[in-house]
Amino acid sequence: MSEGSVRWQTATVIDIVVRTPRIKSFFLSLEHPFEFQAGQHVDIRLTAPDGYQAMRSYSIASAPDHGTSIELAVERLDDGEVSMFMHDVIVPGDEIEVRGPLGGHFIWSVTDGGPLLLLGGGSGVVPLVSMVRHLKAANLAGSTVPVLLLLSARTWDEALFRDELLEFNKEMSGFTFVLNLTREASARGQDFGRRIDAAMAADVVKRLPGPPVHVFVCGSNAFVNAAADSALAAGIPAETIRTERYGG
Numbered sequence: 001m002s003e004g005s006v007r008w009q010t011a012t013v014i015d016i017v018v019r020t021p022r023i024k025s026f027f028l029s030l031e032h033p034f035e036f037q038a039g040q041h042v043d044i045r046l047t048a049p050d051g052y053q054a055m056r057s058y059s060i061a062s063a064p065d066h067g068t069s070i071e072l073a074v075e076r077l078d079d080g081e082v083s084m085f086m087h088d089v090i091v092p093g094d095e096i097e098v099r100g101p102l103g104g105h106f107i108w109s110v111t112d113g114g115p116l117l118l119l120g121g122g123s124g125v126v127p128l129v130s131m132v133r134h135l136k137a138a139n140l141a142g143s144t145v146p147v148l149l150l151l152s153a154r155t156w157d158e159a160l161f162r163d164e165l166l167e168f169n170k171e172m173s174g175f176t177f178v179l180n181l182t183r184e185a186s187a188r189g190q191d192f193g194r195r196i197d198a199a200m201a202a203d204v205v206k207r208l209p210g211p212p213v214h215v216f217v218c219g220s221n222a223f224v225n226a227a228a229d230s231a232l233a234a235g236i237p238a239e240t241i242r243t244e245r246y247g248g
């Protein structure tokens with residue numbers, strides 16, 4: 001189905017959870033539940049009383065098998081039209097329009113195999129968390145794929161889904177979580193505290209049992225450029241690297 005033919009539907013905000021000082025998760029109950037793959041996104045459309053509309057894309061954080069509701073994690077930009085409205089105005093019970101699932105390039109399923117290298121900056125970790133949650137569900141069903149997620153955040157408190165990922169790191173076979181903090185010293189021995197570079201990419205690649213077969217990079221333009229360049233400089237072939245840019 002082409003993206004243009006995916007229909008709009010009404011979704012009800014059933015819960016809002018503060019994830020970090022600047023990021024909230026919005027749990028949406030779908031009028032028409034859809035199947036999706038880890039890495040896909042939805043468009044949301046807001047309409048003002050005077051008919052003015054604004055539309056933005058948000059990655060789905062939930063595992064693909066989650067059911068009739070989806071989780072979106074939205075970062076509040078102080079001068080951002082839609083993200084500020086979502087954070088400051090939307091409350092549980094509100095309805096918004098949603099269209100999806102969208103995106104057929106930035107997707108991964110456990111049947112695609114690995115090793116898998118995930119590089120996420122800030123809220124760019126959202127589609128990667130969907131992949132890790134998908135892996136967690138597959139793990140329970142007996143499938144294991146080596147996966148390493150490097151999340152780059154400014155500070156410990158701003159690392160989105162940090163506690164869940166730390167927990168997964170302890171309990172999931174084959175999953176490694178590495179945290180890079182750019183404005184604070186790292187708290188764990190295996191983490192980093194600087195901007196991503198080729199040495200960091202080479203270091204995390206060595207922690208996988210073999211060269212990554214799939215690499216997904218997501219975040220701001222600046223992060224994606226730096227992370228993809230670092231991966232290339234670490235010897236990862238360009239054709240294995242897929243990127244998703246959030247702008248900014």
Ligand SMILES: Cc1cc2nc3c(=O)[nH]c(=O)nc-3n(C[C@H](O)[C@H](O)[C@H](O)COP(=O)(O)OP(=O)(O)OC[C@H]3O[C@@H](n4cnc5c(N)ncnc54)[C@H](O)[C@@H]3O)c2cc1C
Pocket residue numbers: 041056057058059060072073074075076077079080081082083084123126127244245246247248
């Ligand atoms: C596939 C995809 C998935 C995404 N997933 C997520 C996600 O999971 N979570 C998430 O938080 N974001 C995600 N994004 C980004 C999201 O779509 C929005 O871009 C983001 O929320 C900002 O929207 P906004 O309306 O708040 O900001 P906007 O109002 O669009 O502003 C964005 C930036 O542009 C600047 N700007 C606005 N107007 C002007 C102007 N006239 N002149 C100069 N500069 C201007 C603002 O200062 C701001 O910094 C995703 C994007 C894509 C493409």
